[in-house]
Amino acid sequence: MWRSIDIPRIIAVLAIHVLTLCFCVQVQASAQVSSEAAQPSNVLPHSVLRLPNVHPGRDPVYAYAKALLYQTLKVTEAEFGTFELVITEQEALQARQLRNLEHSMLDVTWSVTTKERERHHQPIRIPIMEGLFGKRALFINSDDTRFDHPLSLAQLKTMRAVQGYDWPDTRIFRSNNIRVLETTYDASFKMVAEKFADMYPRSVMEINHEIKNDNKTANLKIAPNIVIAYPSPMFYFVSSDRPDLAERIQRGLEKLLANGELKRLLEAQEIYQQSMTLLEGREIINLENPLLSEQSKQALDTYLPYPSPSPNSQVDGMQNKQPQSSDTTP
Template sequence: MKCYRCCIIAFFSFLTVAAPKAQADVIAVNDKVSVQPLHIPRVHAGTSPFYNYVVELLQMTMDVTSDQYGKAVLVANAEPTVQERQLRNLQDKYLDVTWSVTSFERERYSQAVYVPIAAGLFGKRLAIIRKNDLRFNSPLPLNKLQKLIAVQEESWPDTTILRSSGFNVIGAPYLPAFKMLKKKFVDYYPRGVLEIGYELENPLHTALTLEPHLVIVYPSAMFFFVSKNNILLAERLEKGLNLLIENGKLQHLLHSQEFYQHAQEQLKSRVQYIIPNPLLSDAAQQAYQHYIPLISKQNYLKREPINDDLQEAPALVGKQ
């Protein structure tokens, strides 16, 4: 069976091309003003809405700190890359910053900025299934759901999280996983509630639909990541994000996104299967507990000041 699955995954896999290294440290604007280029990943096919949100948030973060740190412009690398390659590219200086759901392993090799940017919603997983799959007509008990075959990107923390709670998960690249589902090699594809709306709008996925009853829930935080050697950028990002939370602009940007509003609707009246996340560091757990209520609440303009001790303690230590 393992050999069979390996063949399936190999059949659907694709090659990822690394982006070229940046050649310039400063970009001239009108021969008078210079700005620092900040190299970021290029959008991956099918993920544009969330990518656009993160890019806008990142630019806002740089703008709100420009008086202290200088102006910056975002420069997307030439080719899209998978998450693990993006994190390696930080060390190789192909990227200055990327973003990812966090884990012990990712924090070990890259510097996380411990301010969640997606309200923890990547830890709320809905299932994409094939249309007319009658097994999902009513809510499946947890033990039956665990026996079905789910697919996730092998390198995603979510894969390990689900497996640690008894789910039957095989790994495959992001886009080929949809093909595997259509061709009945797997039974369902757990996706973050923020992503699932625009993914199902893709005309390539007309044979797929959303399972209507269930949501798998676990604590999960998406952070910006920089190189361990780029402490100044980590400090800048943390400071900028906290300023945007305090003035409500981060919440306003996130809550105004169509994918966020769609996610809130989709979470209503679902049976929740709550499982633990064994991959959260102490710093990530602390950030999750502190920031998620601030980012998620609707009356975000009636905020309380950020706790300075919480904001500073985890940010640059990389505590595991």
């Protein structure tokens, strides 16, 4: 039986199969190497960034801050990758928004700054509202005639303001010896309307929008003649453990500043235009802000006023526009 088996032929067939298998493995390996070589070695990540929900009374301010952040991230896509903005469902006050950064519940928020906030969170020290949150017009009672003529700081110190519980402005007014009643945002309007407080200082970027809300501002008016002013820049903030995100926002804002797009976007906002009109011809009463860090004072000197936009300027071919494809809202 064994004599009928052609051993040399079997060996030759097996050798052919082995050689064929080795060739196929080599071709497959070469194809995989070529495929890997064809792909970029530094594929950039896609970032999903969570933002706070709009706070009552700040719809236009929120819309501007969000649009600016979108452009800031858009002009850095080539360096840092694509992104998506997601709005959280729950509203939160300023202090809670900042705490949410450290609890990994938010990725970016914006707020006026203080030394304390900068100790716990990472600020991007480029003012995004051109310092206008430190320019305060006053809601007063509709029957109050004391403001019909310009008042001095000494006269304001005889009155009582109303402000929010967690607002840095509360401490700023008190440090300048102006009495402050602390309450909620909504209750502040009632305090002045019912004459429990004399004035409700609001940013010139907010007050024109708020005066349109009859439910809140019935029996109130904007005081003529004066504006209270103190240095109070608004910054973007990220978590202290996100230096990469802070660097991205810093670079994006610097790009928008350099060619004037930041100024162009701000000046296109109706609330900015109304603010400029409101400030015309008013007496400025200056207060000190003891809450500012030296770095933030330097940022005001470095970045304000904003550079003017160059003719027909745009960044990386992008016009001023609202978030579209990379923006997701609830």
